[in-house]
Amino acid sequence: MQKLHLALAAVLAAGTSLSANATNWLKLQGTEAAGSTDRFKLWGFIQPEYDYTSNSKLPAGPWNGQKAVFNQIGPDLNSSSTFNLRRARLGVRGANFPLDGKTNYFLLFEGGDNGVTKFTDGGSAVAMTDASVTLNYIPHARIRVGQFKYPGEEEGLQAIHVFNYINFTSVTDQLLLERFFDGDGSNTQDENEPVAFGAFRDIGIQVFDWFNWLGMEHTYAAMLGNGSGIDREDNNNEKDYYLYWASEKVFGDSKGARREGWKFLGWYEKGQRSLEFVNGVAGKQDFDRKRYGVGTTFRKGKWRAAAEYIWADGMVLNGTDGGAVPGSRNNADTATASFNISPDGKADGYYLDMGYRVIPRLELDLRYDYLDRVKNQDPNEREFNTWTVGAQWWFNKKTRALVNYEIRDAKAPNFSSSAPPNQILDEVDNRISVQLLAIF
Amino acid sequence: MQRLTKSWTWLVALVCLGLTSQLWAAPAEKPFAEKKVVLQISDDDASKQTLVLNVASNLVKHYGPDQVDVEIVAFGPGLRLLFADNSNAGRIDNLAENSGVRFSACSNTMKKVTKNLGYEPKLDANATPVSAGVVRILDLVSKGYVLIKP
Numbered sequence: 001m002q003k004l005h006l007a008l009a010a011v012l013a014a015g016t017s018l019s020a021n022a023t024n025w026l027k028l029q030g031t032e033a034a035g036s037t038d039r040f041k042l043w044g045f046i047q048p049e050y051d052y053t054s055n056s057k058l059p060a061g062p063w064n065g066q067k068a069v070f071n072q073i074g075p076d077l078n079s080s081s082t083f084n085l086r087r088a089r090l091g092v093r094g095a096n097f098p099l100d101g102k103t104n105y106f107l108l109f110e111g112g113d114n115g116v117t118k119f120t121d122g123g124s125a126v127a128m129t130d131a132s133v134t135l136n137y138i139p140h141a142r143i144r145v146g147q148f149k150y151p152g153e154e155e156g157l158q159a160i161h162v163f164n165y166i167n168f169t170s171v172t173d174q175l176l177l178e179r180f181f182d183g184d185g186s187n188t189q190d191e192n193e194p195v196a197f198g199a200f201r202d203i204g205i206q207v208f209d210w211f212n213w214l215g216m217e218h219t220y221a222a223m224l225g226n227g228s229g230i231d232r233e234d235n236n237n238e239k240d241y242y243l244y245w246a247s248e249k250v251f252g253d254s255k256g257a258r259r260e261g262w263k264f265l266g267w268y269e270k271g272q273r274s275l276e277f278v279n280g281v282a283g284k285q286d287f288d289r290k291r292y293g294v295g296t297t298f299r300k301g302k303w304r305a306a307a308e309y310i311w312a313d314g315m316v317l318n319g320t321d322g323g324a325v326p327g328s329r330n331n332a333d334t335a336t337a338s339f340n341i342s343p344d345g346k347a348d349g350y351y352l353d354m355g356y357r358v359i360p361r362l363e364l365d366l367r368y369d370y371l372d373r374v375k376n377q378d379p380n381e382r383e384f385n386t387w388t389v390g391a392q393w394w395f396n397k398k399t400r401a402l403v404n405y406e407i408r409d410a411k412a413p414n415f416s417s418s419a420p421p422n423q424i425l426d427e428v429d430n431r432i433s434v435q436l437l438a439i440f
Numbered sequence: 441m442q443r444l445t446k447s448w449t450w451l452v453a454l455v456c457l458g459l460t461s462q463l464w465a466a467p468a469e470k471p472f473a474e475k476k477v478v479l480q481i482s483d484d485d486a487s488k489q490t491l492v493l494n495v496a497s498n499l500v501k502h503y504g505p506d507q508v509d510v511e512i513v514a515f516g517p518g519l520r521l522l523f524a525d526n527s528n529a530g531r532i533d534n535l536a537e538n539s540g541v542r543f544s545a546c547s548n549t550m551k552k553v554t555k556n557l558g559y560e561p562k563l564d565a566n567a568t569p570v571s572a573g574v575v576r577i578l579d580l581v582s583k584g585y586v587l588i589k590p
Contacts, residue, residue, distance in 0.1 A: 035526030036486040098484060098520065099556055 515573025
């Protein structure tokens, strides 16, 4: 497996053509077309879906026989077979004073059932995901202020309504789609539910722009943010900073979210997180959190591809106790299963993704992703391998159906195959997801 | 003798045309075009900008650049189309240079915009200021142009 990782890293470094969308997301999400933008443009999208696993139960450990968290459908984790309104977003964007056009705004609300609504402000029917103002007055330094997607990994930064799959890769979901906790999960009587949600967004200020040089479009961004989740003030005085660079060879004069091109990107983010309960002891402690990665995306004609490698250092999600659903009591009724976080954990992972448009209305997709979680602590290390086979059918330009089948595998590499951690992980089920997406 | 006079008339016309094209940066009117069209843009709606350029482009494509004379007159909120930083500047450039499409910017609107903005916005290099957009349209209509407001 190690050889495979090295080979894949070498392929990435060599600039393989494997990748996803070649699009300038900072430009598309943060700015409006100069001189040709309306004062007010209403838009949004709806994503109803159905998810299914065979609901295998925990075969070992203190929660033996109970529901396995990894076989339940999030965010509620109550069922392994459920319809859900994954996202229902409504927003407005434009230029508040069209004559000038250099001040742009972006406002978006979420009404679906996901981490944004479940974990923001203790749970709410509707939550604001984006509210930002962009000032395009300084040459080569556009300024965006407010709450918006921070510059970073492609899978998280891309517009979700052009995402080619239903679920995120394990590496993105566990390392970058941040849940904010008050404790590390060591309190045995508390489920340690997230107190805030990141949604690949932060509140702060970003300086960015793009320019053409040597036949390529280059984009830079630097951002300073709270690093504390959406709709929330900072919970300490330390700020997160984000750095981003992308260089893209744009093919022809294609534009928009599915622009044809070949892009390379690199990003880095660093911040500090505060926990109130660590290693069984109450008391505030601060921990560094670093994430960085490289990637490439490609789109040309019927083909598209993407690949990214991500590294994580600190504040790494560390599963749940015994693989149980948080909040459930163990069989001896002595402890409550909780979400866990490893404040000093390290992890890395990658994904490879490609799609082929068989006919204009049908695209077939294939993705492989790997995550090595808490790799610096033998008892806690877990490896996740997932193959996702998918298809997308376009009813029209704005309406499409997605079907995904995920072949999921996980293991605890430092335990024997018969040890309880591996018995539990052997029960990770494959997952079927079907989604309808309508943009308006 | 009559033939000679006719030839002189053509020659004078050609010289005048040449002088005119040197004096004005914008493409000259096309006296031999079979079709003459003036397109009006006076809406705030950004999609109308794309539409009016598409119509001009389609007219040129259908009749050929020598057979159709197209002028786009922008006034009121539609004047934004002819601001120098408009995202359609590339298309405007292409239509002006390769298809001979003319662009007229209303000076009355410019004065109003300047007052609202606090500074005078820079116009596209292909735009020719006219005293009033609506007057320009009426003048062109009286010369046989067909007015279309996409």
